[in-house]
Amino acid sequence: MPELPEVETFRRYFDRTSLHQKIKEVRLYSPEMIRGISPKKLREELRGHEFVSTGRHGKYLFAQLDSGKDLVLHFGMTGHLKYFNDPKKSPSYVRLLIQFPNDYNLAFDCLRKLGRISFANDRAKFIADKKLGPDVLADDFDFNKFLEIVSQKKGSVKSILMNQHTLAGIGNLYADEILFQSRIHPSQRINELSKAKKKRLFDAIKPVLVATIERKADWAKLPKNYLLNDRGKEGKCPLCGRTLMRETVAGRTTYYCPRHQSLKR
DNA sequence: AATATTGTTCAGCA
């Protein structure tokens, strides 16, 4: 689930639930998911402190503490957040639990343990160390910047969209949606796209992500002309009803409409 | 039982 729109939705959820409360206790149930800090140190950094704000870069969520440092969460494929009081409402695969004095808990739940928990003294340095590209929703990520980055690339458009070192935030599913909305074939080489098509591609990125965030990443509420709900067996193009093509592009299962996304220039 | 799955990372190769 978690690509940029989901992570942004988690970030807003974090803001609504978990800021400005003293952290009473920290429980780390899956220490193997921690990177760059020991479980003991993480507990020390959190306990007795409180979260004051959050941030996001691509698929990374930063939760800033009153110390100025950040708890950093990456959700892998199956991670999510849940704030709950009643133990009966606890999710099933809690990997990190943060307990507050009001008896509520914030759980980082992650079925497959592909999510990551880390800590950053300096958010900018963390992003630089991870070599992340610009967050695609950042205000200063404009068409000129996009062109500049993309003009040095040669791979398939889909691989470029999904590469976090190039652009941060887009994964397999939203790459497909962005390509469908811009009517570009996922295997098209980026260097073979005209400037007009690059513009069309760029112009689809933010609207798709923003529209999804506005719906709290609830796909059922997406516009009818979106492809996301039609992935899967025998999915049909929401525009022309043709059966969607399913093939592997850039190593990932890809859906596209053969009529609306042709390979020719 | 084989296959698939939204994530990243890394080795191997052209």
Place this chain on the structure above:
DNA sequence: GTGCTGAACAATAT
């Protein structure tokens, strides 16, 4: 250095 492929990671659902 670039880009692609496949595997690994982990745990489940179909």
